[in-house]
Amino acid sequence: MLGNNRLETLKRWIATQIHRSGRQIALALVAALVVVGAGWWVAWSQQPVTISFLVRAVEAQQLQILADEFEAEHPNIKIDMVEGPNAADNVENLYTTSFLLGDSPYDLVYSDVVWIPKFAAAGWLMDLSDRVSESELAQFLDADVAAGQYQGGLYRMPFRTAMGMLYYRTDLLEQLGMDAPDTFTDLIEASQAIQEQTDVPWGYVWQGLQYEGLVTNFVEIVAGYGGFWIDPETLDVGLDQPEAVQAVEFMRDVITEEISPAGVTNYLEEDSLRVFENGNAAFLRNWPYVWAEANKEDSPVQGNIALKPMVHAPNQDAAACLGGWGFGIAKSTPHPEEAWEVVQFFTSRRGQKQFALEHAYVPSRRDLFTDPDILAKFPHYEQLLEVAAATVPRPPVGQYAQLSDILQRYLSSALTDQMTPEAAMQRAAGESRRVLGTISRQSS
Known part of the structure; x- marks a missing residue:
């Protein structure tokens, strides 16, 4: 629409023309104004x-x-x-x-x-x-x-x-006569056998940098031990429970036992993928996009990979972080x-x-x-x-960003040997409860 100032100016000009030229000319001018305004409105309204x-x-x-x-x-x-x-x-x-x-x-x-x-x-x-x-x-x-x-x-x-999943080298497992691992122990044993009997230097690669990807790895592993991070219904925090401590111990042990490279604590998704697709690891935890990347024509592992749900503890279910x-x-x-x-x-x-x-x-x-x-x-x-x-899923709570930051910091501290897994998870649990406004189940 025409601006107010411009419209008032036009009105005054038309009034002058009425005084000077009579009603017939003025009506023609009014009609012209209507046409101009209508044309502008149509043009404006048709803009995408x-x-x-x-x-x-x-x-x-x-x-x-x-x-x-x-x-x-x-x-x-x-x-x-x-x-x-x-x-x-x-x-x-x-x-x-x-x-x-x-x-x-x-x-x-x-x-x-x-x-x-x-x-x-x-x-x-x-x-x-x-x-x-x-x-x-x-x-x-x-x-x-x-x-x-x-x-x-x-x-x-x-x-x-x-969803998070486990990729593995089918050719290496066939060479050693082994099945794809189902449990955490299976994964460690298969990794060590491949490292000892082939020229592949690493057993298992994943995402260990202090960022959201580290949290997704933990979510799968703690669920695989039968534990949990936060119950969204009750707001209970499970980080200082035995299953969560076991999960962190597993993540630390694969580093200290050199199944995973020490540098895994700096890995994003792309870093771990690069090690796997170059033929330097037997197992990889990552997301679905890996399949197409690892099967490209120039990939050393093309045609020799398969996928399955993440490993878990005996008598527990596999978990894939959403x-x-x-x-x-x-x-x-x-x-x-x-x-x-x-x-x-x-x-x-x-x-x-x-x-x-x-x-x-x-x-x-x-x-x-x-x-x-x-x-x-x-x-x-x-x-x-x-x-x-x-x-x-990761816990659908409004304070998620704060809770993820807490977990990332303490997981990183445990994986880089700045704290023990138990101490790290106790601190993470305490801070998480303060954010959520809850108290420890042990003290209730």
Whole structure:
């Protein structure tokens, strides 16, 4: 619309013309003004709406193919993917800062599973419950749907899932006549045998740097011992229980016994993958994307790897830490309907299938695990369903970021021999209870 000052100027000019030229000329001028204003309004109203979200740089490039297709089918909506750091923790910090400062530029939040409790509790996300039916949600993996829920609301639609798993070298195990390990002891014994009888220097590699990836490793191992980190229903903390101490002892022992390299305490996902795909480790704990990377034509281990759920203690179940990404809508967006159209397109069966075929990420829709086109390219997806059945979430509590930071610090202290596993977990448990406002079960 025309600005107030400009409109008043035009009114005064028209009044002058009425006085000077009479009613007929003035009416013509009024008609001209209406036409000009209407033309401006039509031009303005036809401008496309821009929907913006922040995403890790590497995935922004991968998502571009879906963004291009969406824009071709929705000329009234443009997608602006803002490239952020590749570390998910840093992307979360940027989103958090934008919301805390107010007037966030983001219409959508492309969210890791662990952000939802914090973002929903802060009131930064729109509840999507009324936009999607139970029958529609049933088409997604149960764990992925649950990861988007908080206190009865739905704040994230699943796009792609992820789960931690154990990769292993089939050729090495066949050479030694060994089966894939099921227990922690099996993994240690197989690793030591391979190190002794082959030229492979390391048995087992994983992510030991002080960051969120270290937490995901711990979540799988503590669950594999029958323990837990935090019970989201009761807010009980299990870090100083025997099972949690055992988990940390296992993580430290594979380093001290040189099954894992000492440098594993500096490893991110890519570092551990590099050791494994170069043929220098027999076992790797990592995420689904590894399959395509390790089977590239120039990979020394191409065609000689398989995957399975993570190892566990006898009489306990395997656990796979739930990961993955999805879309939430910022409560502050001025364009909620257009934002929802983007979410629907990306999380549709078509969108997830195309993204899986292009980049080997794992979809959140359960029927895509047995889709003929996907299985023709990635036959291991049927095995991924077995791993998906063993997923365990990180605790969905609003204080998650603080609790993860506490756990990371004390795990790192134990793995680098600054504290014993027992002392580290006692300190971590105490600090966690203070954050949660609970007291030790031992003193209750």
